[in-house]
Amino acid sequence: MKASAKVGAVWLVVMACVVTKGMSEGRSIVVGDSQGWRAGTNYTDWAVQNSPFRINDTLVFKYPPPAKWSAAPSVYLMPDLWSFVTCDFKEAKLVGRPTEGSGEGFEFQLNRWQPYYFASADGSGYDCIAGLTKFVATPMN
Numbered sequence: 001m002k003a004s005a006k007v008g009a010v011w012l013v014v015m016a017c018v019v020t021k022g023m024s025e026g027r028s029i030v031v032g033d034s035q036g037w038r039a040g041t042n043y044t045d046w047a048v049q050n051s052p053f054r055i056n057d058t059l060v061f062k063y064p065p066p067a068k069w070s071a072a073p074s075v076y077l078m079p080d081l082w083s084f085v086t087c088d089f090k091e092a093k094l095v096g097r098p099t100e101g102s103g104e105g106f107e108f109q110l111n112r113w114q115p116y117y118f119a120s121a122d123g124s125g126y127d128c129i130a131g132l133t134k135f136v137a138t139p140m141n
């Protein structure tokens with residue numbers, strides 16, 4: 001095999017890996033960037049800046065562990081738009097317990113074609129009702 005053919009073959013393998021990897025893994029996005037997941041925070045701009053979300057993108061939620069003087073942070077997935085808007089946590093699924101956000105945080109992969117409604121139930125849901133510490137991520141591809 002000539003040297004150029006070898007280089008070509010190696011290049012093909014590398015490209016195949018890049019394409020495969022790109023298709024299945026998606027981005028890893030820290031929710032709220034360096035601020036992380038915080039009470040009383042508006043995530044609208046963050047969500048707009050990181051849109052469009054794609055299938056297999058991974059959201060990383062980071063928040064401090066529970067402390068005596070503050071409500072325990074957590075992450076809920078709301079079942080539908082109505083419960084998201086009205087902050088009805090009855091059918092909500094707890095996806096991040098208060099202790100799970102410390103250090104590297106925890107990961108949530110967007111692996112379905114559906115809107116994902118995230119909200120915090122901090123402070124009896126007052127943040128949620130005020131439109132804070134909540135966002136929708138809808139994978140587009």
Ligand SMILES: *[C@@H]1O[C@H](CO)[C@@H](O)[C@H](O)[C@H]1NC(C)=O
Pocket residue numbers: 022023024025055056111141
């Ligand atoms: C998402 O990841 C799964 C499992 O790794 C993979 O089978 C699927 O093809 C990926 N989907 C996209 C659109 O990349």
Ligand SMILES: *[C@@H]1O[C@H](CO)[C@@H](O)[C@H](O)[C@H]1NC(C)=O
Pocket residue numbers: 042043044045130131132
């Ligand atoms: C959040 O920020 C967006 C865009 O800056 C703004 O339109 C919206 O009114 C804000 N929401 C709240 C509850 O402050």
